Amino acid sequence: MKLVDKFTLWFIGIIVLTTPVTAYICYHNLVKNIDKTEISQLSALNETTASRMEKGLPIGEAPKGSSLSVTPLQTALPEDRVQIEKTNSDDKGFISLLTVNSYYTIKGQPYRISSNNYIPGSKQIMNAIMDTIIWKLLIIIVCVSITARLVSARILQSLKLTIKQIQRFNVKKKVQFPVTRTHEFRELNEFLQRTTDKAVDEYVAIKEFSENASHELQTPLAILRNKLELLSETNIEEDQATLLGDMQNAIERLSKIHRSLTLIAKLENNEYAVSESIKFCRIAKDVLAAYEDRIEMKHLSVHTDFGSNVQLKIHPMLADMLMNNLLGNAVRHNVDNGNIDIRLTAQRLIVSNTGLPPEMPTDELFQRFKKSNQCSDSVGLGLSIVKQICDVSGFCVSYSYKNRIHTLQVDFQPAPKAVVTPVPLDNLAAAAQPAIV
Amino acid sequence: MKVLVIEDSKEIASSLHDFLAREGYICELAETFDEARTKLSLFTYDCILLDIMLPDGNGLELLKFIRAENIQSGVLIISAKDALDDKVTGLEIGADDYITKPFHLPELHARLRAIYRRKQLSGSSMISFNEISLNTDTLEATVNDTLLEITRKEFELLLYLIVNKNRVLSRQSIATHLWGDYTDNLANFDFVYQHIKNLRKKISAANGADYIATVYGLGYKFNASAAVK
Numbered sequence: 001m002k003l004v005d006k007f008t009l010w011f012i013g014i015i016v017l018t019t020p021v022t023a024y025i026c027y028h029n030l031v032k033n034i035d036k037t038e039i040s041q042l043s044a045l046n047e048t049t050a051s052r053m054e055k056g057l058p059i060g061e062a063p064k065g066s067s068l069s070v071t072p073l074q075t076a077l078p079e080d081r082v083q084i085e086k087t088n089s090d091d092k093g094f095i096s097l098l099t100v101n102s103y104y105t106i107k108g109q110p111y112r113i114s115s116n117n118y119i120p121g122s123k124q125i126m127n128a129i130m131d132t133i134i135w136k137l138l139i140i141i142v143c144v145s146i147t148a149r150l151v152s153a154r155i156l157q158s159l160k161l162t163i164k165q166i167q168r169f170n171v172k173k174k175v176q177f178p179v180t181r182t183h184e185f186r187e188l189n190e191f192l193q194r195t196t197d198k199a200v201d202e203y204v205a206i207k208e209f210s211e212n213a214s215h216e217l218q219t220p221l222a223i224l225r226n227k228l229e230l231l232s233e234t235n236i237e238e239d240q241a242t243l244l245g246d247m248q249n250a251i252e253r254l255s256k257i258h259r260s261l262t263l264i265a266k267l268e269n270n271e272y273a274v275s276e277s278i279k280f281c282r283i284a285k286d287v288l289a290a291y292e293d294r295i296e297m298k299h300l301s302v303h304t305d306f307g308s309n310v311q312l313k314i315h316p317m318l319a320d321m322l323m324n325n326l327l328g329n330a331v332r333h334n335v336d337n338g339n340i341d342i343r344l345t346a347q348r349l350i351v352s353n354t355g356l357p358p359e360m361p362t363d364e365l366f367q368r369f370k371k372s373n374q375c376s377d378s379v380g381l382g383l384s385i386v387k388q389i390c391d392v393s394g395f396c397v398s399y400s401y402k403n404r405i406h407t408l409q410v411d412f413q414p415a416p417k418a419v420v421t422p423v424p425l426d427n428l429a430a431a432a433q434p435a436i437v
Numbered sequence: 438m439k440v441l442v443i444e445d446s447k448e449i450a451s452s453l454h455d456f457l458a459r460e461g462y463i464c465e466l467a468e469t470f471d472e473a474r475t476k477l478s479l480f481t482y483d484c485i486l487l488d489i490m491l492p493d494g495n496g497l498e499l500l501k502f503i504r505a506e507n508i509q510s511g512v513l514i515i516s517a518k519d520a521l522d523d524k525v526t527g528l529e530i531g532a533d534d535y536i537t538k539p540f541h542l543p544e545l546h547a548r549l550r551a552i553y554r555r556k557q558l559s560g561s562s563m564i565s566f567n568e569i570s571l572n573t574d575t576l577e578a579t580v581n582d583t584l585l586e587i588t589r590k591e592f593e594l595l596l597y598l599i600v601n602k603n604r605v606l607s608r609q610s611i612a613t614h615l616w617g618d619y620t621d622n623l624a625n626f627d628f629v630y631q632h633i634k635n636l637r638k639k640i641s642a643a644n645g646a647d648y649i650a651t652v653y654g655l656g657y658k659f660n661a662s663a664a665v666k
Contacts, residue, residue, distance in 0.1 A: 045589075215490060218517035219446050222539035226452035229542045232605045233459075241654035242665070248655070252609045255539050256618070293590045297631050332625065411588050 003159075004152040009018060009107075011139055011148075019137065023129050030125050036100050038119050039084060042066065046102035046113040066117035073110040077103045093123040125209075158185045160193065169196055171203040171270070207269060214262050221258070225251050238378045260381040264368075267388040272315040280319055282313040284344055287323035293332055299337045307345045312412060314393045322389045324352075324384045326351045326408055333406065352407040362399040439463045441482040443499065444475040444515065445492050453486060456542045457549075461472075470494030474502060482510045483513055484549055487532070489516040497526060504531040511552035541610035543601040547576070548618050549597050550600045566599050566661070568645055580643035590615055598659035599647060607656040633657055 010414055032186055049068060062068035081103050089097040099116040120128075158180035166176050174197055177189040228251065232244050266272070284306060295302055314321065330340045330353040338354035366387040371380040383399070386408075390397040396414035400407050439507045440462050444450040450466050457464040465474035468512075470493045477485075477499075485503065489496035500512060514527045517538040524535045554561055554573070568581045568604055576592050578585040587595070597614050598606065605609040606627045614620075615632070637649050648663045 165638065172646040215517040222517075223446065223448040223452065225457070226449065226542050227537045229605070229607065229610075230452060230455055232607070232652075238653050241652065243654075245654040245656075248607050248609055251539070261616075293632070294587060294616075294625070294628050297628055 002172075003156065004148050007152070008145055008148045011144055015137065015140055019133055023133055026333070027122075027125055027129055030129075033124065034119055034125075035086070035098065038117055039100055040115060042100035042115045043082060043102065045115045049112070049113050049115075050102065050104040050106060053104075053111070062115060066115055068113070068115045071112045071114070073103070073112055077105060077110050088121060090121075093121045095119070095124070096121040111330060117245075142315060155182065156307060158182060158189075160190055164232070166192060166196075169414055170273075171199050174200045203269065207271075210262060210265050217258055218255075221251060221255050225255070250263050257379050258382065260379065260385060261297075264381070264385060264388050267385075267392050270392060272318050272392060273317045276315060277311040277313050278316050278319060279309065280314070280349075281306050281308060281310040281317065281344060283319045283343070284310075284323050286326055287320060288342070290324075291327050295340070296330050298331065298334060300331065300334055300340055301338075302340045302342065304341075305343045310344055312393075314389075317403060318389045318393065322410075325386050325409075329353075329382055329408070330406075347408040347412055349412070350407060353406050354404060355406050357404070362401050366397070380381065438483045438549075438557075439465075440484045440486065440549070441465050441467060441473070441480075442475060442486045443467045443491070444486065444563070445469065445490070445498065446488075449488075452542065453545075455657065456546065460546070468492075468497060470496075471498055477503060477506070477508060480576070481508070482541040484511045484513065484553055486513055486516050486545075486549070489514060489527070497530060500530045500532055509556070511556040513545070513547075513552060515545075515546055517654055541607070541613060543604055543606050543610050543613055546604075547597055547600045547614065564596065564599060566602065569595070569599065569640070569648075570652070571599065580640055580645035583643040585639050585643055587636070587639055591632060591639070595633050595636055598657070602648075602659040602661045605652050605655050605658050608658075612654065 045062065045066070045068065049070065052058070053070070053365050058069065059070055083103075085099040085101070085102040087097050087099075089095045094263060095118050098119050099114055101112055101114045104113060114207055158178050161178045162185070165177055169175055176195050180186050180189060225248070228244055228248055232241070232248075236244070288302070288304065314322075326349075327340075327342075330351050333355045334340065334353050335355060340351070340353045343350045358365065360370065366383050368384045370383075371378040387397055389395075390410060394414075396411040398409050398411075400409075438460075440457055442450055442453050442457075442464060444453065444466070445468050447468070450468070454464045465476065465480075467476050467527060468629075470491045473491075487496045489582060491499070496514065500514070503512060507627050512532045514524075514532045514535045515538065516524075516535065518525075528533055533556070534548050536548060544624075551573075562572050562648050564571045564573065569578045570623065571592070572578075573596070576589060578587055578592055578595060593615060594611065597611065608629045611633075612625070615629075633649060633651075637647060640649075641647055648659050648661065650658050650660045650663070652658050
């Protein structure tokens, strides 16, 4: 619900709640005042009549609508010289009859002078008030709704700008929040300004650190590797050569791990944001072509089904890396004379391959340094990179193993909050099953 | 070939110097931005190895200077940064190639030779060694004027071996040269072995000498002094 709607509803709610109270007060005051005015008028009429009788003048006509009667009394005057009666003159209570009895002694004879008049009854007053209230409420609701919208557009302008700014915020660039005179918004903007500035500063610091760390580590690695290469060209014995070979392997591994971790950090920092689409199908074909020799050597048969013109919003380097990691895994973890099946549509990419059963739940393989077969020719970061690339590009990746087939599926347009998890029971069942090829 | 190595790390500079000197290249070193600029103003070089991060300046600025002064040397950027931006900027400003630390010396040498061929030998695409000839344009290899039926990867491998003849080439270095190195996969030495095996078979089938030798525990070597069959 929008802020302005909330405010409007609350306001209207308060008015609706307070209206009966004000209506009652209004009713009460009206009745009191009508009675008071009428009583004073009728009392004055009685008074005038009494003084005319005193002077021996005729009683005279009562004013229009009211009536006047003079009754000589046999008894003594009552203690209360003015008595007021109010009766409903009809069943429905629309009209009341107000009677004022005044008692006077005129020329030794006690008289009762009564005058009465019809005044609006409680029901009629009530109806009038109800009418007014309904109109008033209607007018207030309409006015409040309209003005709230008009005014809020002005007052909330700054808030809207702030929201827009924060939605567009990217840790790579500082943003300037609008200046406003509204106290709360100013506080909010000042807070956001401080926070976002800090985020940008820290991002820059981390980026610098990782770049420096990368530089500082790559240089000694380069020195080690190059010196070993020079050393391997000197006159060395066979056992020394073995030692050198092991060292070169270790450096290779170190270099890969370092490079992959740096890459993952960069992906987490969102350094490969893109706005343009690329032809993913073309990259997929290129990468597949690069694996041709290794596919041939392992005698793998590859079935491809590339949809034409598959456009994806992804950094070209990441697309290349994604395909490389998926295909690399499909080749490396395959068995000799195995199969690879690649299907690419505008919705998803499915790479499935034959291979040995995984030794752990497949979704755990996306974690860093988790390796299924603990085979030594992998550092265990490939699937983490795949996952990270998918996260960055808004794709969803899942891994399943069924009937001796490993399947990696990348959904390009995942349904929001859709949880795509292979059922672990399936894996166990499939692993226990005899092989069906 | 005369090479200027602009690199602030003494150890890397000395490795490069040792490696290139063995090829018979004249190799000069510059450790700082200023030193490099002075040398570039005074002497001419066939190729320049340029580190991007220098203590007193950015290598990319030096590259701009090289292009502004119309120095015709080929430039190979060496960087510890795997940053894509640097790579793109470097190549846009006018570098000929880009290599990331930690690199393999034979890989650097192969790229240096490729630049040299393009720049100084006015794009000559023929490389010959004894009875073996390689044409880098058509990717055709001949042994004793017989055309070899080799795949593209085998061609690349043979070229790599010949450029780095008499050098020990580690299996990692060969794998990186053939397949790049940005996947998680560590070099699969079986594939390297198979490529080498096929290449040897094809060369000897064309009556070529068996130049390619296995170096125990380390890798392979193109033995230039191998006896002709």
